Amino acid sequence: MTSPQNIALVGTVGLGRSGIAAVQFLAARGYGVLAWDRDKSKGSELTNLPGVELDHSCDPAEKLSRCQTVLLSPGVPRSHPCLKLALDKNIPVINDVEWLYRHSRNSVNPADFIAITGTNGKSTVTTLVGLMLEKAKLKTKTGGNLGQAALSLWQDDVEKYVLELSSFQLESLPDFHPQTAALLNISPDHLDRYKSFEDYLDTKLNIFANQSRQDHAVLNGDDPTLLAAYNALDKNFKAKITFFSTQREINGGFYLKDGQLIDHRETSRRVLLDCQKLKITGIHNQANALAAAAIALAAGASSRAVTETLATFPGLDHRMEWVKTVDGVDYYNDSKGTNVGAVLESLVSFPNQQLVLIAGGRDKNSDFTPLKGLLKQHVSHLILIGEAAQDMAQTFSNATNIQKAGSMADAVSTARQLAKPGGVVLLSPACSSFDMFNNFEDRGDIFRKAVNEL
Numbered sequence: 001m002t003s004p005q006n007i008a009l010v011g012t013v014g015l016g017r018s019g020i021a022a023v024q025f026l027a028a029r030g031y032g033v034l035a036w037d038r039d040k041s042k043g044s045e046l047t048n049l050p051g052v053e054l055d056h057s058c059d060p061a062e063k064l065s066r067c068q069t070v071l072l073s074p075g076v077p078r079s080h081p082c083l084k085l086a087l088d089k090n091i092p093v094i095n096d097v098e099w100l101y102r103h104s105r106n107s108v109n110p111a112d113f114i115a116i117t118g119t120n121g122k123s124t125v126t127t128l129v130g131l132m133l134e135k136a137k138l139k140t141k142t143g144g145n146l147g148q149a150a151l152s153l154w155q156d157d158v159e160k161y162v163l164e165l166s167s168f169q170l171e172s173l174p175d176f177h178p179q180t181a182a183l184l185n186i187s188p189d190h191l192d193r194y195k196s197f198e199d200y201l202d203t204k205l206n207i208f209a210n211q212s213r214q215d216h217a218v219l220n221g222d223d224p225t226l227l228a229a230y231n232a233l234d235k236n237f238k239a240k241i242t243f244f245s246t247q248r249e250i251n252g253g254f255y256l257k258d259g260q261l262i263d264h265r266e267t268s269r270r271v272l273l274d275c276q277k278l279k280i281t282g283i284h285n286q287a288n289a290l291a292a293a294a295i296a297l298a299a300g301a302s303s304r305a306v307t308e309t310l311a312t313f314p315g316l317d318h319r320m321e322w323v324k325t326v327d328g329v330d331y332y333n334d335s336k337g338t339n340v341g342a343v344l345e346s347l348v349s350f351p352n353q354q355l356v357l358i359a360g361g362r363d364k365n366s367d368f369t370p371l372k373g374l375l376k377q378h379v380s381h382l383i384l385i386g387e388a389a390q391d392m393a394q395t396f397s398n399a400t401n402i403q404k405a406g407s408m409a410d411a412v413s414t415a416r417q418l419a420k421p422g423g424v425v426l427l428s429p430a431c432s433s434f435d436m437f438n439n440f441e442d443r444g445d446i447f448r449k450a451v452n453e454l
Contacts, residue, residue: 009032009067010026010033010069011034011060011063012034013064013076013080014074016042016073017149018073019037020045022099023046024152025099027046033051034055034063034067035052035054035055038057061081061082061086062085067086069091069094070091071094072172074166074168078093094174095150096151097163097169098172100150100153101175107156108156111158112161112299114129114180116165116184117167121185121288122164124280126146126162128288129301131313133299133300135308136300139159141160142162144164144169167200170204176210178215179216180215180216180298181207181211181215181216181217184220184291186201186223188340189341189366190364191366192363205229213239213240215240216298217242218291220244221253222245222287246283251264253265254294255290256275256290259274260272260274260275261289261310263303265297272307279314283348284349293306316336318444320332320346321444324451328422329425331424331451332425333427333451335427335428335440335443339366340366342428343359343430344370347371347375350378350424353424355378355379356382357379357382357383358411358429359383359428359431360386362387364431380418381400381403383403383411386436387435412447
């Protein structure tokens, strides 16, 4: 990489969390930076950094085409008009994860990279793996699409970087080579950005593209789409494959049997943990636990560190988070359930309770029809909010009782009137949050506040 003595101009496109961290990282190392975002409210904290030009123009394409490298924020697609000139001139358009990887690779003590993706569950699994490696006394930093942006994680003594990667991030990682990589599951998502489900799947599979025979790949043995992709690409999978399953025994893998999490990598199987000792509930979290164990053990964690972490991990905010019991009704915040697959997982976590479901938001060109069966079976009332409310109401018109609410507070108030003792009120939107909220965390916080005010 270019040394600070030979100042290079690096463009950064998008000044969200990852873009701000990238500019700060580059400026601290003497790079000249063109920092662009059309939103004039973004980037004020960068104005006094040496070598940084803050640009809020409508068309930065010409300036970006004069950069040596462009760092692209995940929310900006590679098809954005501002990148056309740079791409036409074969200027590398990468992202902060790629830069972190290259920076580590060129350092005195290169770290190992553990990369985790999937449509659902990746934040829980990434967090678990990071905690497992930390408990194993390995210097670990965890982030990426989750928590801290990649370049804010950099320290020269880190041994393991554990990164959650979205499909958007996987679009711009040409050299990235994780020693351990996992694809947890796949279901239609972000079809407002991708041409097709197949295009989305191909992007997810990029996580394995640069692995070698010394590396590890972890795959969901229950996901028919992933199994078909693996069988089709078998010769291109160079890494050692480990499967996990909640449905069947897998010699050489990890699975659920008789209520226990099993490690069967060796000739004999070994019990990792009884599921009754897991604090996170639901079959999807048992799959997450198996995946995290497979990844962490491949990455160098001890079995003891894995089992102790699984027995104590309370779960993540906004993902099946219990908030409060009011009049005998439990309220759960699943604001991170931003797609149909996530909501399906959440609904089956309450097989014996009647649900009042709060859903809706900004549609991602999703097909909501897979939810109809579980709505008929488990949901007594559906309360819809946001831009997608009308379309969802039409889709589910024969599935359950439907009401609409103009705000989260109204939705929670309506849910209280409809829910019966012993039941559950669940926020699990199946949509993004950006029509009414800053992000899914903001949506979950407002739901939690409304519940706590009941």
